[in-house]
Amino acid sequence: MSNYIVGVCDDDAEFVRSMSRLCAETLERLKVKFVLKTFNCEEEVLRYIAQGGKTDLLFLDIRLGRKNGIDLAKMLCERGEQTSVVLMTVDSSFLLAGY
Numbered sequence: 001m002s003n004y005i006v007g008v009c010d011d012d013a014e015f016v017r018s019m020s021r022l023c024a025e026t027l028e029r030l031k032v033k034f035v036l037k038t039f040n041c042e043e044e045v046l047r048y049i050a051q052g053g054k055t056d057l058l059f060l061d062i063r064l065g066r067k068n069g070i071d072l073a074k075m076l077c078e079r080g081e082q083t084s085v086v087l088m089t090v091d092s093s094f095l096l097a098g099y
Contacts, residue, residue: 005054006059
């Protein structure tokens with residue numbers, strides 16, 4: 001069985017660390033083989049994908065500094081990337097757009 005590849009992208013480095021830790025603990029408890037990739041901006045995600053990288057699941061902050069995670073998720077979908085995206089935010093104004 002191949003590794004399940006999980007990505008976490010947020011411009012807040014502390015959040016990336018805590019979310020990565022939570023993902024790792026959960027997948028270890030479920031006995032899932034996994035690889036965890038972390039990104040601090042949209043450009044890092046795009047560079048990873050351009051180099052042939054893949055994710056099975058991508059946790060993506062809606063607000064990535066001046067960038068928009070919703071636009072990144074749309075771009076990935078339009079490119080035919082086969083990844084599930086979980087949009088995250090603390091800003092309720094994005095509630096409907098994220099849905």
